[in-house]
Amino acid sequence: MLVDRLAESWGGRWRKEQMFFAELTEATFEGRRFVLCKPQTFMNASGECVQRVAAYYKVAPADVLVLVDDADLPLGTLRLRPEGSPGGHHGLESIERHLGSRGYPRLRVGIARPDSKAREITGHVLGRFTNDEIAVMESVLCKARRQVETWATDGISKAMSLLNGPVE
Numbered sequence: 812m813l814v815d816r817l818a819e820s821w822g823g824r825w826r827k828e829q830m831f832f833a834e835l836t837e838a839t840f841e842g843r844r845f846v847l848c849k850p851q852t853f854m855n856a857s858g859e860c861v862q863r864v865a866a867y868y869k870v871a872p873a874d875v876l877v878l879v880d881d882a883d884l885p886l887g888t889l890r891l892r893p894e895g896s897p898g899g900h901h902g903l904e905s906i907e908r909h910l911g912s913r914g915y916p917r918l919r920v921g922i923a924r925p926d927s928k929a930r931e932i933t934g935h936v937l938g939r940f941t942n943d944e945i946a947v948m949e950s951v952l953c954k955a956r957r958q959v960e961t962w963a964t965d966g967i968s969k970a971m972s973l974l975n976g977p978v979e
């Protein structure tokens with residue numbers, strides 16, 4: 812949802828790119844060109860797509876911003892970090908394995924778990940938000956977009972200090 816909003820705001824048009832196993836768009840923000848990517852692999856294999864796109868466009872891991880949902884964060888919490896461990900997120904594990912590095916920034920968007928003890932959450936992750944959650948997610952997506960744009964223009968430190976945390 813977030814990458815779609817970025818593409819729409821920045822004037823991108825999605826196209827399928829089979830060689831990357833993804834949908835891509837090139838978009839411009841503040842005079843700079845960005846490649847936005849939506850892997851079309853299973854989440855657990857998204858690293859193959861990310862690695863192919865990064866290699867083709869010659870983007871270093873430190874310049875690849877990965878956007879992920881995170882069921883271990885409360886709904887509406889944003890956590891941008893310059894690097895780190897996958898923290899049990901299989902998509903991040905795949906990206907780390909394929910990039911050969913943990914040194915890539917990631918923005919985790921909290922979606923919470925429906926049951927704090929549940930480990931199997933595929934239905935939750937792939938399901939629809941409730942009406943109450945949709946209201947929260949509207950605010951989350953606006954703040955997350957500002958955070959990505961701040962990262963793009965002013966760097967990760969400023970984006971983290973201004974916008975990490977729960978959405979009011």
